[in-house]
Amino acid sequence: MQVKPLGARVLLKEIENEETTKSGIVLPSNAKEKTYMAEVIEVGPGEIKDGKKIEMEVKKGDKxxxxxxxxxxxxxxxxxxxxxxxxxxxAIID
Structure with missing residues (x-):
């Protein structure tokens, strides 16, 4: 199934980071606070607000x-x- 966001909306997929402690224990992503990092999967066309077109600043594949x-x-x-x-x-992460 394909989803195409409308307006100035963006479809994101959360990036799950596993972290390893100094002693080598792997902490799963659900054992710590989320980082709120995601990958852009799909981008809407933008929107018109007060007569001005608002362009999308993110693109597919951006983190x-x-x-x-x-x-x-x-x-x-x-x-x-x-x-x-x-x-x-x-923010966009490089």
Whole structure:
């Protein structure tokens, strides 16, 4: 199933990081606080606000940081995704 966000919305897939302690113990992602990092899967076309076209600043494949309570979680084909507004994306990670 393919999802195409509308307006200035973005479809994100959370990046799960496993962390290893100094002693070699692997901490699963659910044992620590989320990092709010995600990969951009799909991008909407942008929107027109007050007569001006707002272009999308992110593109497919970008790694981004998003705000803590941003968006709506959805589940497609046993994968969890997050649909957020472009305004909820805080930064693009290089």
């Amino acid at each position: 981004v940081l998003h705000s803590k309570y941003a968006g709506t979680e959805i589940k497609l084909d046993d994968q969890k995704y997050l649909i957020v507004r472009q305004d909820d994306i805080l």
